[in-house]
Amino acid sequence: MAGTFTGTARLTRLALRRDRIQLPLWIVGTTALLAFTYAAEQEQFPTEADRVTALRTAAESPAILMLRNAPSGITDGDMLAFQILAFLAVLAGFMSILAVVRHTRQNEETGRTEMIGSMVVGRHASLTAAMIVTAGANLLLAALLALTLIGNGLPAGGSIAFGLGVGAAGLTFGAIAAVAAQLSQGARAANGIAAAAIGAAYLVRGLGDAFGEVRPDGYTMTSAWPSWLSPIGWTTLVRPFADDRWWVLVLPVAVFAALLAAAFVLADRRDVGMGMISARPGPARAATALLSPLGLAWRLQRGTLLGWAVAIGLFGVVIGSLAGTVADAFAGNEGAARTIRELGGEGALADSFFTAMLAMVGAMVAGYVVQAMLRVRAEEAGGRAEPLLATATGRLRWLGSHLLVAALGAVFLLLLAGVSAGLVAGLSAGDLSDRLPDLGAAALVQTAPALIMIGYVVLVFGLLPRLAVGLGWLGFAVSLIFGQFGELLNLPQAVRDVSPFSHVPALPSAEVSATPLVLLAVVAVALGAAGLALFRRRDLAL
Structure with missing residues (x-):
């Protein structure tokens, strides 16, 4: 069994070298967006009354809830989670799917996998290396997000929950991309499937928050059941700075493990360069437009x-x-x-x-x-x-x-x-x-x-x-x-x-x-x- 992972370490170093510019840009850019949003929040909502007014507005507006997420409180951290947590989960998702597809299906499409496979490399080494790099990028992103919040004086527990929630969403979508790379026969199709999953997750989360129940205080909410069906919903349901529900993180970790196992099984059942969903044969004669x-x-x-x-x-x-x-x-x-x-x-x-x-x-x-x-x-x-x-x-x-x-x-x-x-x-x-x-x-x-x-x-x-x-x-x-x-x-x-x-x-x-x-x-x-x-x-x- 160990032979199927031979060469993973070297492929991981190769993937890190290829991503030495793109992944840092994603991570630093996402962290900078969080810092900018926090600074803007301090000017936009300087008092508790301002926050209560804004959150009462959101609780009464399905349109705002679709774009943001269900509010959970009026502290600085609560307002930050309301404003940008779901969007950061989307960014982590796109970072992950692009990295996974780039080091799996794109390598096969360009012939790199076949060339590397002619050497002493196990069948699962390429996928494993891609997932190691993606997991490391999400953990680093989670750590930087948490440190940014802690550095601005927010509670450590909520800050860590905030960062881990975003990182967990990235891991989940990375695993979805790993499965998509086995199903499709091209990198664009794999990216499209995984990107559609992000869009669907954001929409389902939005519906869950839009149809949520407003609590008696009038400015906090309990999300409806659709939010529990979305990886982005799981990120917001951690409720950092409010409840810090750490146990919700079990859901993305379990789905990540299940999807990754499925990706390995599918990888064993297909030829290099092919997908589980075979491409349709073209017509015998090309159309005149071509x-x-x-x-x-x-x-x-x-x-x-x-x-x-x-x-x-x-x-x-x-x-x-x-x-x-x-x-x-x-x-x-x-x-x-x-x-x-x-x-x-x-x-x-x-x-x-x-x-x-x-x-x-x-x-x-x-x-x-x-x-x-x-x-x-x-x-x-x-x-x-x-x-x-x-x-x-x-x-x-x-x-x-x-x-x-x-x-x-x-x-x-x-x-x-x-x-x-x-x-x-x-x-x-x-x-x-x-x-x-x-x-x-x-x-x-x-x-x-x-x-x-x-x-x-x-x-x-x-x-x-x-x-x-x-x-x-x-x-x-x-x-x-x-x-x-x-x-x-x-x-x-x-x-x-x-x-x-x-x-x-x-x-x-x-x-x-x-x-x-x-x-x-x-x-x-x-x-x-x-x-x-x-x-x-x-x-x-x-």
């Missing part, structure tokens, strides 16, 4: 676009369904109104709510375009771009085709969100003309940040291809935090201005201005043009 680079780009991107369309369409329906209740939920509650206006700008409260929600859709679409554009790096690294570019197909035409598909996909997703939200809101009000045009236009102005992200990814792909994946997602994360959460975190305006999200007109709560949209478009074109020029002049890099 004779062009644009047709090929669409064929490669359509699965990703479909998955995002389902998620964003459902989110649009949820936004529209809240149209009839948002004004009543926030009426007379200045704390809730202030929070929504910080996210959505000044204007009528319902309009500010829709602005905030559609800004979140804009962030989701920006995430889609990053994923879509990084497909070109996967094609290059996998050796599939080289034979294609050896034909009459030019580099600019090949890369431009992927750029066009990503841009049109972003417009489609934004229209889908705006139309679905507008239709549901209009049907609820009995007048389709009441919301459909406004929300459609409000969604479309979010195209500008998506185009900026496309240009940025093209630039890093042309300049630093081997770091394109890490830098691409890092740029997205920085833009999201500075732009979407800059106001809530009390970041300086100069810092918030770095993000393209900060310059989007706040429709429908404010009048549209063409100037920032034109400037964003110019920046997007400049970034894309620079990236295309750099790609045209550099060598292909595996």
